[in-house]
Amino acid sequence: FQPNIHNLGIYATLTLINGHRIAPTGGEAVFPDPSIIPVSALQRVELIADGASSVYGSDAVAGVVNFIYRKPFNGVEMQATYGGFNDTRYEKRNIAVVASKKTDRFGVLAAYEYSDNKSPLNTEIDVIARGGDHRAVGGRDLRPTVCIAPTIRSVDANGRATGATYQYPALTSGADRCGLLNQQTVIPDGDRHAVLVTADYQINDTLRAWSEVNYSMYHTTRYGGRQTLNIVVPRTNPYFVETPGTVGQAQEIAIRSGLGLFPAVIGKQYAEVAALTLGLDIELGGDWKGTLM
Numbered sequence: 001f002q003p004n005i006h007n008l009g010i011y012a013t014l015t016l017i018n019g020h021r022i023a024p025t026g027g028e029a030v031f032p033d034p035s036i037i038p039v040s041a042l043q044r045v046e047l048i049a050d051g052a053s054s055v056y057g058s059d060a061v062a063g064v065v066n067f068i069y070r071k072p073f074n075g076v077e078m079q080a081t082y083g084g085f086n087d088t089r090y091e092k093r094n095i096a097v098v099a100s101k102k103t104d105r106f107g108v109l110a111a112y113e114y115s116d117n118k119s120p121l122n123t124e125i126d127v128i129a130r131g132g133d134h135r136a137v138g139g140r141d142l143r144p145t146v147c148i149a150p151t152i153r154s155v156d157a158n159g160r161a162t163g164a165t166y167q168y169p170a171l172t173s174g175a176d177r178c179g180l181l182n183q184q185t186v187i188p189d190g191d192r193h194a195v196l197v198t199a200d201y202q203i204n205d206t207l208r209a210w211s212e213v214n215y216s217m218y219h220t221t222r223y224g225g226r227q228t229l230n231i232v233v234p235r236t237n238p239y240f241v242e243t244p245g246t247v248g249q250a251q252e253i254a255i256r257s258g259l260g261l262f263p264a265v266i267g268k269q270y271a272e273v274a275a276l277t278l279g280l281d282i283e284l285g286g287d288w289k290g291t292l293m
Helices: none
Strands: 013-017 042-048 064-069 075-083 089-102 104-118 153-154 161-167 190-201 208-223 229-234 252-257 264-286 290-291
Touching: none
Parallel strands: 013 064
Antiparallel strands: 042 064, 075 089, 089 104, 104 190, 153 161, 153 252, 190 208, 208 264, 229 252, 264 290
16 A cells, blocks of 8 residues: 555655554555555545645645544444456455444444455466567567576676577577467455454443554465576586687676476465554534544
8 A cells, every 4th residue: 555645755654544644564664555544444544635734744745535433333244255257366355244332322333254366377468468478469579588598798808798699509690589478367366354443432421442453464475487597608518609700708607497497496485464553532612623542
């Protein structure tokens, strides 16, 4: 979630949860993650697009996005959705439960949501399955040149590839082009558990205590391609082949696809968030109200 209001950059928009800040999450801990909130527990999303730096500080120069929770009610709600039924492995499922109780002075709301998705493969999406060759529809041939058959280039004294590229073993100028060599997911597969519990108690006419508990666990799995093989071959190697137009070159670099050499890359990530917010609202008289958190 990276809002960019007025195209002023992602660091100029402030994200609030139920009217207050929450701790940032993720590997760099820069932005809060609103996806920790069960969607079924959201009442609305407010957007201030005129800038609010005078109220919230310099991180709200572009504006503010505020995710508002539902108020407590009496009852239980359940919902489930499913997406799929196509010619790919794509699936998306969502199950949510919200239970709430409300009295004159006290209210509590608990929500749980589970969602998961399976990504289609690159071979299942027509435009991606072309492998970059769009000539059949009037486009260009953008297929990669890192294929099963290696290419070779000269290497200078600093280890940098120089000169023309030649296709091995015929040593023809240029490089072959190939389509998709690896089957991989378009986006990562993922599953998420999200929990929210809110409670509030009206102590008297001027004091109201409240609390919010958030918990989220998110796993992703990405099935990718193979690593590319890059080998610097010295002249002393029996497989060394001098590239055309060079004399006495000391070494060369050979590049080929890792298909058949390396296993497919499987990337796994997870993020776990737990948060507790306690607050006390104080009516100060007139239109003034204070909040302690």
